[in-house]
Amino acid sequence: MSITLWGRRNSANVQKVSWLLAELEMRYEHILVGGSHGGLDAPEYLALNPNAKVPTLRDGELVLWESHAIVRYLSATYASGLLWPVEPRDRALVDQWTDWVATTYQPAWVGVFWDLVRTPPAQQNAEAIRKGVAETVRLQRMMDSRLAEVPYLAGEELTYADIVAGVSLYRWFTMPVDRSSLPHFEAWHERLRARKAFQEAVCVSYEELVGRLAF
Numbered sequence: 001m002s003i004t005l006w007g008r009r010n011s012a013n014v015q016k017v018s019w020l021l022a023e024l025e026m027r028y029e030h031i032l033v034g035g036s037h038g039g040l041d042a043p044e045y046l047a048l049n050p051n052a053k054v055p056t057l058r059d060g061e062l063v064l065w066e067s068h069a070i071v072r073y074l075s076a077t078y079a080s081g082l083l084w085p086v087e088p089r090d091r092a093l094v095d096q097w098t099d100w101v102a103t104t105y106q107p108a109w110v111g112v113f114w115d116l117v118r119t120p121p122a123q124q125n126a127e128a129i130r131k132g133v134a135e136t137v138r139l140q141r142m143m144d145s146r147l148a149e150v151p152y153l154a155g156e157e158l159t160y161a162d163i164v165a166g167v168s169l170y171r172w173f174t175m176p177v178d179r180s181s182l183p184h185f186e187a188w189h190e191r192l193r194a195r196k197a198f199q200e201a202v203c204v205s206y207e208e209l210v211g212r213l214a215f
């Protein structure tokens with residue numbers, strides 16, 4: 001087994017993969033590309049990932065891009081029954097929340113991050129920020145209701161659904177937003193934050209992204 005991960009540490013999509021690899025205590029080579037590191041338009045990178053984004057993962061002969069495909073592959077291969085349930089009914093719940101993150105939650109919270117953190121203050125649109133925060137909180141309220149019943153999004157155990165959603169937490173709780181009180185969502189944040197793998201992969205400074213729209 002020889003695993004290589006390409007991507008910058010302050011990318012939320014890369015953090016899904018590095019968090020998961022840290023949970024599994026897997027050894028891998030990490031090549032820093034994207035953002036201020038550049039390299040995404042290099043022919044050798046485009047040959048691996050024609051989408052010219054991070055993350056990209058190589059495991060032996062297999063090359064994969066799209067963060068959710070990567071976490072699903074790693075979980076199925078190296079964490080079956082752990083981060084990837086075996087029963088189809090349990091697995092379906094993991095994928096329900098994972099797809100919801102891709103289509104609904106991540107566009108909302110990342111939109112707020114771009115409008116509020118990446119956009120220089122002089123160019124910010126207060127109304128867009130207000131709407132983005134309201135939508136993100138509405139979606140977090142959905143998670144709060146779910147997390148009132150179970151400790152993790154898909155049930156009793158941590159799965160990759162928590163990882164793809166949970167990469168939002170460090171940024172959300174450090175951004176200057178008006179956060180509503182959501183006790184079960186906050187308790188889930190505490191549970192995830194207690195994990196060494198979360199601290200290593202997700203609690204990463206995003207200082208170089210502040211006021212920077214370039215990448």
Ligand SMILES: N[C@@H](CCC(=O)N[C@@H](CS)C(=O)NCC(=O)O)C(=O)O
Nearest residue numbers: 011012013034035053054066067215
């Ligand atoms: N849907 C893709 C999105 C990938 C993506 O947009 N990555 C961003 C970073 S989060 C990127 O590569 N931006 C250009 C850069 O970092 O230079 C995934 O989940 O992997």
